[in-house]
Amino acid sequence: MTQAVGRFRKLPLILAGVAAFAITLLVALPARFITPLLPSTVSVGMLDGTLWHGTTDSLAVNGRHLGAVQWRLLPLQLFRARLGVDFELTRADGQARGRLAIGLGDRVELQNLAATLPLEALAGSVAPAAWSGTVDANLERLAVRPGTVPEIEGTLEVRNLRAPPPDGATIGNYRVTFDAASRQDAQLVGKLQDLEGPMQVTGNVSLAADRSYVIEGLVAPRAGATESITRTLQFLGAPDAEGRRPFSVAGTY
Numbered sequence: 001m002t003q004a005v006g007r008f009r010k011l012p013l014i015l016a017g018v019a020a021f022a023i024t025l026l027v028a029l030p031a032r033f034i035t036p037l038l039p040s041t042v043s044v045g046m047l048d049g050t051l052w053h054g055t056t057d058s059l060a061v062n063g064r065h066l067g068a069v070q071w072r073l074l075p076l077q078l079f080r081a082r083l084g085v086d087f088e089l090t091r092a093d094g095q096a097r098g099r100l101a102i103g104l105g106d107r108v109e110l111q112n113l114a115a116t117l118p119l120e121a122l123a124g125s126v127a128p129a130a131w132s133g134t135v136d137a138n139l140e141r142l143a144v145r146p147g148t149v150p151e152i153e154g155t156l157e158v159r160n161l162r163a164p165p166p167d168g169a170t171i172g173n174y175r176v177t178f179d180a181a182s183r184q185d186a187q188l189v190g191k192l193q194d195l196e197g198p199m200q201v202t203g204n205v206s207l208a209a210d211r212s213y214v215i216e217g218l219v220a221p222r223a224g225a226t227e228s229i230t231r232t233l234q235f236l237g238a239p240d241a242e243g244r245r246p247f248s249v250a251g252t253y
Contacts, residue, residue: 029051029052030047031047033051034051035047037083041061042060042061043059043063044069045057045058045059045060051073052072052075053070053071053072055068055069055070064123066091067090067091067094067096069087069089071086071087072085072086074099077101080103082101082102082104083101083102084099084100085099085100086099086100087100091117093117094115094116094117094134096113096117097113099112106145106146107143108143108144109142109143109144110139110142110143111140111141113138113139115137116136116137117134119131119133119135119161120132129164130164131164132162133158133161133162135156136157136159137154138154138155139155141153147210148209149187149209150188152178152182152190153179154177154178155175155177156175157176159195160173161173169229171197171198171229172196172197172198173195174195175192175193176190176191177191186208186209187206187207187208188206188207188208189206190205190206190207191204198221198224198225198226198229199219199221199222199229200219200221201218203216203217204216204217207253210252211252211253213251213252213253214248214249214250215247215248216246216247216248216249217246217247218244218246218247219245219247220233220242220243220244220245221243233245
């Protein structure tokens with residue numbers, strides 16, 4: 001009995017020793033040891049520093065280059081079977097920073113994301129190809145997992161949006177807001193509004209578990225809108241008493 005009590009009293013010291021050893025490894029291991037921890041869709045270029053605090057000159061997701069990244073590992077996340085890091089991404093035309101956690105089942109979660117990136121950098125993943133503009137993201141939380149509805153809280157703004165060539169018309173500036181009330185049944189519904197521009201827009205952006213989206217609402221040309229925009233909106237049908245026409249766009253991301 002006395003021996004058992006003695007071993008129990010030593011347990012905290014043993015655990016402290018194991019934790020100290022693990023932290024020492026994290027601090028000392030070269031940054032290249034982070035590569036096996038990344039999902040198959042993520043690749044990195046040259047690595048420098050340590051597993052705990054390192055940098056890479058190139059981060060790519062699904063083959064698309066995003067920029068240079070520096071990170072600081074969050075070791076306590078490993079006890080939850082997750083890879084967690086505080087990160088800062090930089091590129092010549094934008095930047096992003098926040099907290100990233102990658103867990104089992106390909107679950108990816110971002111917290112306190114603040115980003116300003118060109119729309120082209122996101123093309124082929126969450127943005128349509130050939131469109132241009134700037135994306136400003138301020139998200140308290142974004143969590144995605146295959147087969148489930150995304151979880152998003154915060155705002156996404158697209159500024160200086162331009163249509164693809166050859167028209168290349170200026171479409172304006174827009175904001176989508178997601179909050180606690182956005183989760184509706186089997187989809188996530190954000191509020192869409194324009195931030196000045198050639199068109200007055202109000203509506204919703206709906207995201208489903210199968211990675212489909214629907215953007216729908218009402219649109220009307222503002223004074224000074226180009227003839228191209230006014231002519232295009234006429235194809236949406238007859239306007240209501242306030243000159244607005246319904247629109248709906250669906251697809252996958």
